[in-house]
Amino acid sequence: MAKIRLLGVLALLTLAACSSAPAPVEDREVNARVRAPASEDKAGVQVYSLQNPAVKQLTAQAEVAEHAGDFDEASGYIERALRIQPRDPQLLQHMAEINLQKKDYQQALNFAVKSYETGPRVGEICSRNWRTISVAREHLQDPGGASEAEARASQCMNTRPKGL
Helix, strand or coil: CHHHHHHHHHHHHHHHHHCCCCCCHHHCHHHHHHHHHHHHCCCCCCCCCCCCHHHHHHHHHHHHHHHCCCHHHHHHHHHHHHHHCCCCHHHHHHHHHHHHHCCCHHHHHHHHHHHHHHCCCCHHHHHHHHHHHHHHHHHCCCHHHHHHHHHHHHHCCCCCCCCC
């Protein structure tokens, strides 16, 4: 009888281990090294692009897929949004961060650079661009480029203009 109980417990533990969901985004490198540090410094000037409702909905769907750990589905939603607004720096940066999570560091670097080129030179998006570039370069064995990009990230966060 004890053997049967032991086998039952082992079977339940095995099933529980097989059905565990991927780690949430909060536990991943992109949050710890890109999103969190950039959002902590948002006291300065922020510039965001206007998005049409379809892009907002696709972005929301991508975030749900991303939090579920389905990065292929998330990138599919952002690709569709980019067909509508191909030069949107927020979308380009979101795609860069998804590619970081997919461990496609070259694509993450490409999207972050394109986002920086089309986006604001101040604020959270700028900081996330450079932090993404830093992480991607680090994984691409470019420690000098990673350090330079990390230093540039801190230059994006300006203080509020006087009088505001």
